[in-house]
Amino acid sequence: MTCTYTDIPKLGFGFMRLPEYERDGEKVIDIELVKGMVDAFMDAGFTYFDTARGYHGGKSEAALREAVVERYPRESFQVATKLPAWMAKSADHARAMFDKSLSQTGAGYFDFFLLHNLGEDRTKLFDDWGLWDFLAEKKEAGLIRNLGFSIHDKADALEEVLAAHPAVDFVQLQVNYADWESETIESRKCYEVARAHGLPVIVMEPVKGGSLVKLPDAAVDVLYGVNPEASLASWALRFAASLPGVLTVLSGMSTLEQVRENVRALAAPEPLSDVEANALVQVRAILNGIPTVPCTDCRYCLKSCPQDVRIPTALASLNILALYGDEHRAQENYDWNASDGPASSCIACGICEGVCPQHIAIVDELARAAELFEGDAR
Ligand code: SF4
Ligand code: SF4
Known part of the structure; x- marks a missing residue:
């Protein structure tokens, strides 16, 4: 076509x-x-x-x-x-x-x-x-x-x-x-x-x-x-x-x-x-030098989560905040892409942490995301 x-x-x-x-x-x-x-x-x-x-x-x-x-x-x-x-x-x-x-x-x-x-x-x-x-x-x-x-x-x-x-x-x-x-x-x-x-x-x-x-x-x-x-x-x-x-x-x-x-x-x-x-x-290098959650979006965690938590999306919102201090954009990303699997639905079973190749403390990071992007905690 x-x-x-x-x-x-x-x-x-x-x-x-x-x-x-x-x-x-x-x-x-x-x-x-x-x-x-x-x-x-x-x-x-x-x-x-x-x-x-x-x-x-x-x-x-x-x-x-x-x-x-x-x-x-x-x-x-x-x-x-x-x-x-x-x-x-x-x-x-x-x-x-x-x-x-x-x-x-x-x-x-x-x-x-x-x-x-x-x-x-x-x-x-x-x-x-x-x-x-x-x-x-x-x-x-x-x-x-x-x-x-x-x-x-x-x-x-x-x-x-x-x-x-x-x-x-x-x-x-x-x-x-x-x-x-x-x-x-x-x-x-x-x-x-x-x-x-x-x-x-x-x-x-x-x-x-x-x-x-x-x-x-x-x-x-x-x-x-x-x-x-x-x-x-x-x-x-x-x-x-x-x-x-x-x-x-x-x-x-x-x-x-x-x-x-x-x-x-x-x-x-x-x-x-x-x-x-x-x-x-050079700007990319500066951004890359800012500490963020080291999620590569490989999605191994998604396949094993019993709650279907949108883990990489929640982590991406945390990273938008860390890199740009852009609360509006971080929230927008969360609302559009994580609302059907919010961080707050995590039951802390730890399965995802067992498969994450980046060894991210996912449960803790999700607690942070829930506090920042969900409900009254916003
Ligand atoms: S700890 Fe939370 S996010 Fe990780 S697999 Fe269990 S329910 Fe899903
Ligand atoms: S397994 Fe780890 S690196 Fe891969 S998407 Fe999940 S949190 Fe990110």
């Missing part, structure tokens, strides 16, 4: 961290501010909007309709949304999500449609419920122009999905300079697998959910030493945008200032010079 788009402006507007305010104790998307952000984005020549059923408690798709679809000619922008089968109660429920997304966004058709968040045991669900065939039919019917998937897993898992489903048009991957050589995220390896299959890549989390603008001082000094004018976000965005085969780079923007800064960074993105690329290598 071939992606129908080859040349999209390199910044995509992610509708997952929109500005909100409180009304009667409830969080409400600040739609007037979002409209202003959308206008600044479109005025600068950018056209790609990314949403999903699960964002903002199910309100993101409707916000996209109000701020974009109802205000601009349909062919002047692209809409991407996603089907999260793992949120559904049944195959029928999962299928119904497609029509719901069509009505919520009002988009008429999707330029890009994704099976959302493949990886680990989530991947199987999409196969078991026949969703690949279901979405291929929607594409055949003209309701999807390009079909792909996002995945949060390692390169081997990506290879398996692509071998089983070679007819995809694109993939969406976590790519950022901090995780480029990471043993847990495998940014580079995943990117290389996608490219080996000839697929364009849409980049998610280029700024690691905002963590890469919260670098330790030593890392900030390296980047400002090379270019005192460049924002920390611009380094991360340019790294991702300059990779061959990257269709666009998503940023979940929350303020008008972020939109302005990001469109400046990617209006005419220059590839990184050797000096700049080397500066990012």
